[in-house]
Amino acid sequence: MIGNLSYLWALIRCNMRFYKxxxxxxxxxxxxxxxxxxxxxxxxxxxxxxxxxxKGWNMADIARMSGIIASAVGISLFFFNGSRQIAYxxxxxxxxxxxxxxRAVLPSLMLSSTSSASLGDIFYGPLMxxxxxxxxxxxxxxxxxxxxxxxxxxSAMTVIVFSIAFWMKSEATRFTEQMFLVLIIISCSxxxxxxxxxxxxxxxxxxxxxxxYLPTELVKNFDIKIFAxxxxxxxxYASAAALIFKAGLRRYINSLT
Amino acid sequence: MISRAALSIIGTxxxxxxxxxxxxxxxxxxxxxxxxxLMVVYLSIIxxxxxxxxxxxxxxxxxxxxxxxxxxxxxxxxxxxAFKDLQNDFVNENVHTSLIRPSSFMLVRVGMWVGExxxxxxxxxxxxxxxxxxxxxxxxxxxxxxxxxxxxxPLAMFMLNCASYIIGSSCLWLIQSEPxxxxxxxxxxxxxxxxxxxxxxxxxxxxxxxxxxxPGILAIGAQSxxxxxSLTRLAAFGHQALWGVLFFFIMRWFDGKILRRIxxxxx
Numbered sequence: 054m055i056g057n058l059s060y061l062w063a064l065i066r067c068n069m070r071f072y073k074x075x076x077x078x079x080x081x082x083x084x085x086x087x088x089x090x091x092x093x094x095x096x097x098x099x100x101x102x103x104x105x106x107x108k109g110w111n112m113a114d115i116a117r118m119s120g121i122i123a124s125a126v127g128i129s130l131f132f133f134n135g136s137r138q139i140a141y142x143x144x145x146x147x148x149x150x151x152x153x154x155x156r157a158v159l160p161s162l163m164l165s166s167t168s169s170a171s172l173g174d175i176f177y178g179p180l181m182x183x184x185x186x187x188x189x190x191x192x193x194x195x196x197x198x199x200x201x202x203x204x205x206x207x208s209a210m211t212v213i214v215f216s217i218a219f220w221m222k223s224e225a226t227r228f229t230e231q232m233f234l235v236l237i238i239i240s241c242s243x244x245x246x247x248x249x250x251x252x253x254x255x256x257x258x259x260x261x262x263x264x265x266y267l268p269t270e271l272v273k274n275f276d277i278k279i280f281a282x283x284x285x286x287x288x289x290y291a292s293a294a295a296l297i298f299k300a301g302l303r304r305y306i307n308s309l310t
Numbered sequence: 311m312i313s314r315a316a317l318s319i320i321g322t323x324x325x326x327x328x329x330x331x332x333x334x335x336x337x338x339x340x341x342x343x344x345x346x347x348l349m350v351v352y353l354s355i356i357x358x359x360x361x362x363x364x365x366x367x368x369x370x371x372x373x374x375x376x377x378x379x380x381x382x383x384x385x386x387x388x389x390x391x392a393f394k395d396l397q398n399d400f401v402n403e404n405v406h407t408s409l410i411r412p413s414s415f416m417l418v419r420v421g422m423w424v425g426e427x428x429x430x431x432x433x434x435x436x437x438x439x440x441x442x443x444x445x446x447x448x449x450x451x452x453x454x455x456x457x458x459x460x461x462x463x464p465l466a467m468f469m470l471n472c473a474s475y476i477i478g479s480s481c482l483w484l485i486q487s488e489p490x491x492x493x494x495x496x497x498x499x500x501x502x503x504x505x506x507x508x509x510x511x512x513x514x515x516x517x518x519x520x521x522x523x524x525p526g527i528l529a530i531g532a533q534s535x536x537x538x539x540s541l542t543r544l545a546a547f548g549h550q551a552l553w554g555v556l557f558f559f560i561m562r563w564f565d566g567k568i569l570r571r572i573x574x575x576x577x
Contacts, residue, residue: 085489092496107358224336231340
């Protein structure tokens with residue numbers, strides 16, 4: 054157990070060392086990521102300057118939601134960008150090198166790459182909370198906790214989405230990228246006020262309910278039962294991701310032999 | 311004057327783009343899924359806006375839904391990954407093999423992307439019409455609106471693909487093209503009025519929008535759903551045509567810079 058953890062820690066350190074020589078790229082990419090996030094947020098500002106409130110949500114709620122999802126996606130892709138490359142690694146055969154290692158495949162694969170731009174996402178969240186979110190100091194620990202849980206669920210969903218490639222014969226990279234885009238789209242929209250069928254989707258295969266809605270509501274009105282439920286959802290999605298990846302990997306190994 | 315050879319290259323590139331699009335069936339399915347999810351989610355958001363607020367701006371929920379769907383359909387017709395393909399060609403130095411051919415690299419690339427966009431339109435346009443009709447329960451456009459939409463589509467696609475060429479090749483000067491693309495994409499969303507019609511925008515932002523090419527890429531086509539007056543339309547098409555011509559010349563000028571850069575110092 055300790056050996057595995059120290060191995061994963063070594064992978065994280067290795068990824069971070071990459072930026073010692075690439076700090077300029079890190080700065081440029083993350084700054085532009087923040088700018089583009091804010092440009093999209095202006096669209097919400099424009100809408101709320103006319104509508105003021107949508108089904109009980111105002112500008113501050115949208116700012117908190119945008120901050121949570123940006124930071125959650127940022128944490129996920131800054132540390133676990135390898136999960137976004139599952140389809141590419143299956144296609145070019147580089148997954149084989151992970152299978153040959155005497156360690157669990159999924160964690161080493163997830164930690165095999167980092168996305169420099171995602172650091173901008175991580176910092177964009179707190180800026181949103183600070184300038185537009187009407188956040189009090191008492192809410193900060195809740196915001197950080199729900200963002201971390203949201204990040205776990207998003208990372209799990211990323212693994213699931215890119216594991217589709219195990220069952221595809223061709224065009225897996227583009228298709229899985231499109232499905233990842235679906236995940237991003239649904240995670241950046243307002244889940245409440247949607248029709249029941251869409252809400253059902255958001256509570257199951259596209260878990261925007263747990264990634265953004267419940268975290269944003271918890272910041273507004275904290276409820277320990279809902280918080281515990283959110284942790285439970287994170288465990289369920291993480292387990293599902295591990296199981297689906299394992300099934301896909303088994304299929305991949307069988308196709309090699 | 312465009313020579314016969316150039317026309318032949320454009321024609322062949324369009325066909326290549328058509329074949330490439332037809333070969334990627336999973337991608338078409340993926341586009342349908344993404345478009346559907348996006349529309350279902352944002353349609354509900356539009357319906358959440360109080361009707362009085364929407365009517366005060368001069369249109370209905372139905373018109374706003376069709377506006378958004380039309381703008382999104384145009385975004386989906388564009389080749390979002392095209393700049394990356396080009397960047398990869400520069401990074402992998404594959405560009406050299408393209409440059410030794412006795413045909414313009416720029417014409418081949420842009421022609422192929424336009425071909426891909428137009429082929430995607432063959433699938434997307436009927437799907438968009440049926441899906442949005444089923445979701446919204448109505449169709450606010452007149453025959454003339456639909457005709458004007460289809461007239462503005464090719465020019466919008468041309469501008470999007472020209473921009474992809476310029477952004478993709480900017481990696482010769484910048485470390486990576488991605489930051490430039492992000493700014494471009496979000497400018498298209500914001501200044502091209504992708505989610506909400508320009509009537510929602512404050513006056514100062516409307517002026518900024520009209521000073522840029524972005525309304526010509528999305529808003530002008532999408533405004534067909536709002537039933538604008540003919541005078542406004544005429545001005546809008548003039549704006550679109552002007553920027554289309556400008557884009558062509560900017561791309562040609564930029565292409566010269568690219569060639570000189572590669573000749574002087576390689577990729």
